[in-house]
Amino acid sequence: DVKVTQSSRYLVKRTGEKVFLECVQDMDHENMFWYRQDPGLGLRLIYFSYDVKMKEKGDIPEGYSVSREKKERFSLILESASTNQTSMYLCASSLYSNEKLFFGSGTQLSVL
């Protein structure tokens, strides 16, 4: 079974802090994704990566950046956290584009 692991289940940070959310997958998947989930808004794509060192903006990239230095790891970075970035963040991976996604358990981030 594919395993997608997010390093933290819950995080509490202060406004202005730099925040790193880490995601690791163990199935050699090409594609990795970061979504945020907010009540009533469903999942919104922040960034995705289709190869090492490659990244593409999703629907809501503002205020975020990403890093994919190794195939198995995809990091989401909040350069200066703000309260409107309080959300559930979900990482996912897939072998090919348009293939089904496998999700991590999510990181609930609270920015105070």
Place this chain on the structure above:
Amino acid sequence: GEDVEQSLFLSVREGDSSVINCTYTDSSSTYLYWYKQEPGAGLQLLTYIFSNMDMKQDQRLTVLLNKKDKHLSLRIADTQTGDSAIYFCAENQGNMLTFGGGTRLMVKP
């Protein structure tokens, strides 16, 4: 991106059938998906249907696809309390999946 729309909430009694509906907009979508999210967990792929099919059945789950109306539904037969979750439909648009807002299914004993 295009919108994928779902109703927010559905409540059923245990043992009844549940039908969760979804409308999508991209007629070129190759696959359409249903994901389930249980409380405190990430999303788990429940089932999917290829766009050239109009029905797929998998045990208690039946997916119906009406391409003309761009309408996708998920029917859960004999709904159990363990089926209480948020259900997301998704379509592929280019290289990305676009998700609906999710339908919260509540199953009353």
